Amino acid sequence: MYTDYWGLKEPPFENVPSDRLFRSPQHEEALMRLIYAVDHRKAVAMLTGDVGTGKTTVAKAFMKQLSEKKYDARILSNPALGPVDLIKAILLQFGEKTESNSKTDLLNLLSQRLYRNSERNLNSVLMVDEAHVINDQSTLDELRMMLNLHANGKFLITLVLLGQPPLLRKISSLQPLKERIGVKYHLEPLDLQNTIRYIMFRLKAAGAVRGCYTKEAVSVLHGYTEGLPLRINNICDRCLLIGFMRKAHLIDAKIVNEAIEDTR
Known part of the structure; x- marks a missing residue:
């Protein structure tokens, strides 16, 4: 609705995980750490953050950088499962189908897949998204047991755990996994x-050729959103809509405050 008015090719603040990673110093460091973990065949890498900090966007950028010639990388998005169902879900992600409910058979099938990948010089990577929702400690322990598989002194799989801060507490209670x-x-x-850089990044990616927000507006916006990209997107989107309806030339602090009130 407002894109033509602001000279944009698309809405700049959509709240779906974007393929465009805003490379703040910390998002850049998070990405580099994950790449380091899989490049050096580490057992476990863990990325945590509150809702809306950009974990999923970092994860998408990370997965995009993994060459299919070097990595067999898969994502498990719903890990709140019991141990047997977890193994079956992992097998399914790696393209292995089985009707068996025997844990022994399932683990054997998974180990065969990982060994085959190793023989083909493929590093196996499993990203577990929303890992904080795992409430069954035996499920976390099952993930740890996967790390007992080695070949030529290297782990056969790297686990990448993504989650909100409760994940830190859950991992701390499972010392054998924490140490990996x-x-x-x-x-x-x-x-x-x-926050200023982030807003400019999103606007430019959407085709903007000029700034739309005053410094005072961004200051108010940052104070309310506390620097969370998810909240920034919500308020910035409302600001552009309100600015369009008010025929404003720029988004000022008054419009930001109106957008904030609109969310309450």
């Missing part, structure tokens, strides 16, 4: 300077 974590990083909200 080779790389971890916690995403914090953006500071004011990076």
Whole structure:
């Protein structure tokens, strides 16, 4: 509705995980740490952060950088399963189908797949998204047991765990898994300077040729959103809509406050 008015090719603040990674210093570091973990065949990498900090966007950028010639990388998006169902779900993600409900058979099938990948010089990677929703400690323990598989002194699989802060507490209670974590990083909200950069990044990616927000507007916006990209997107989108309806030339602090009130 407002894109033509602001000279945009598309809405800049959609709240779906984007393929465009905003490379703030911390998002860049998170990405580099994950790449390091799989390049060096670490057992476990863990990326945590509050809702809306950009974990999924970092994860998408990470998966995009993994060459299919070097990696067999899969994503498990719903890990709140019991141990047997978890193994079956992992097998399904790796393209292995079975009717068996025998844990022994399932683990054997999974180990065969991982060994085949190793023989083909493929590094196996399993990203477990929303890992904080795993409430069954035996499920976390099952993930740890996968790390007992080795070949030529290397782990046959790298687990990449993504989740909200409760994941840190759950992992801390499982010392054997905690000790296998080779790389971890916690995403914090953006500071004011990076909030400005983030807004400019999203606008430019959407085709903007000029700035739309005053410094005062961004200051108010940052104070309310606390630097969380998810909240920034919500408020910025409302600001552009309100600015369009008011025929404003720029988004000022008054429009931001109106957008904030609109969310309450």
